[in-house]
Amino acid sequence: MTQRGRLQASPMERSFERLIWKFRLITLIPVVMSLLGSVSCFAIGTYAELSALNKVLQGHFTYTNSTLLIGKVVGGIDYYLIGIALLIFGYGIYELVISDIDPCQQDPSEIRRNLLNIESLDGLKQKLTKVIVVALIVTAFKSMVGFQVSTITELLMFCAGVLMLAFSAWLLGQTRSH
Template sequence: MTMSRPTSRASRIERRFESLIWKFRLVTLIPVVMSLIGSISCFVLGTYAELSVLYKVAQGEFNNDNSNFLIGKVVGGIDYYLIGIALLIFGYGIYELVISDIDPRQAHQSPDRRNLLNIDSLDTLKQKLTKVIIVALIVTAFKVMVSFEVGTITELLQYCAGVLMLAFSAYLIGRTGTH
């Protein structure tokens, strides 16, 4: 009888400790909430950039001299949206991996919509984030290339190399979706 009692006590201590460890996963709610708030911030900044360009165009401030600047602001707004989407995917992914499945997503009827933010492993989260981040980098490079002025053959070659790298990046993104 004396042997079963220490085992029972050790078992209770182990259960309590494991329960505490399991509850400790809730600390990941901090990055989840902060990434969702950051996502909203990026969407607001992107919308502000887009609306400021529309305002300038409506005021008649669109001309040949500032067209590259305004196009750069539009592309910059798109960049903010993409970063917001990356933060959204990160928040959903961390929540689903560590806390719980998102029930409203599971209840949706369409399989395409249901799987849109389905994060079932760390590798899936990494793949989805990588794709969005690469697209955001492509958009950022496009923003820079819009205002890039070619004056020498070296600059032309640099510009062409940049276009080739963007095309190759887009090819690789498309290719990863088929495997």
Template structure:
């Protein structure tokens, strides 16, 4: 008695699998939107940095307004970090779902070469988490620059905030080593 012969996939199955494969291209929408958002954040951050630089060059600051000026510079950096997070997201999703990106290498080797070394969705989440935590640290620093301490309770809250920022930076370093 012979075992039943398995034929190759049917035409319907093959057509459906091709449709599913092409449906991955819908991820181009979040890729393009995150890249446009990244450019927007870079433009907004650059505008904030140029505004602060203009005030410095014109000498329109004093001891009390310099704190606000530092906050504006840090705010520009915050926009840059958010832009980088959006760039990493768009780049990572494209590489995970669509294709590897590396215009420097035109050969078709089987070795996976991508700039961010994103091998899985978890790897993408880890890279994004690091950038987002750094952006949150910068945002907290921006708020703390203009924080006025007038009571012992406010001083304790300020110190607790600094300790939390230091702890989160330490945790990012620990995760990176593993």
């Protein structure tokens, strides 16, 4: 519609459009909740890391339970990755629907500025997908650390799992070049 056509819009139509435009602010709810969820995941991950470190420093580990400690450390990393995914989601929704994040735009570092600069819904999905796939790889690794191999079938399943993880990591690397 041309500028001249906009001037001929009725006052009721202009009021309704202003209301619709303001309604986008409802997306502040998922933005704030995802940022709070991110903080929660960082706190849980830190607790898991400190708990494992505490057991190591106190000498409460043996060969048998060292696998459990490694699982705790990897679990902490998994919580961090989920926290990062929530952070990216919150930033992305804010930038897509509400406004650009001004301090991010003023950062002299091009790398950091592009890290969270979300320009489209597809861009947000791509960034989230990468973080989620990495989190799934870490979760699979956590499960595989304590996996006991006792038969040839279990060994083949373990190898297939490692192969799928490697293929997933390779696919993630391929998406960076496109």
